[in-house]
Amino acid sequence: MILIFSETCGDIDKNFIHVHHLKEISQIGEEYEIDPLKDLRPVCPNCHAILHRQKQAYTIEELKEIINKNKVHL
Numbered sequence: 001m002i003l004i005f006s007e008t009c010g011d012i013d014k015n016f017i018h019v020h021h022l023k024e025i026s027q028i029g030e031e032y033e034i035d036p037l038k039d040l041r042p043v044c045p046n047c048h049a050i051l052h053r054q055k056q057a058y059t060i061e062e063l064k065e066i067i068n069k070n071k072v073h074l
Helices: 005-013 045-051 060-070
Strands: 018-021 040-043
Touching: 018 045, 040 045, 045 060
Parallel strands: none
Antiparallel strands: 018 040
16 A cells, blocks of 8 residues: 555645755765755655665665666556
C-alpha cells in the first residue's frame, strides 16, 4: 500500500519543504558564505532523511538513481 502524506494528514504539509546543503555543513568553514542558488536544494523531508542515511550523505543524483531503480510500476 502506498500512502500519500496529504491523503493521510490533510493540508498540514502544504508549503512545507526541507533545504539540503550540497556541501555538508561539517565541511564548510566559518568563513564560507552560502550561496542559496548554488549550495542549497529544496527536498521533501523524507528524501532529506534518506540523503543523510550514511556518514557521507548521498547525492541527490544517487538518490534519484536508487528511486528509479526500485520504482514499482503500477
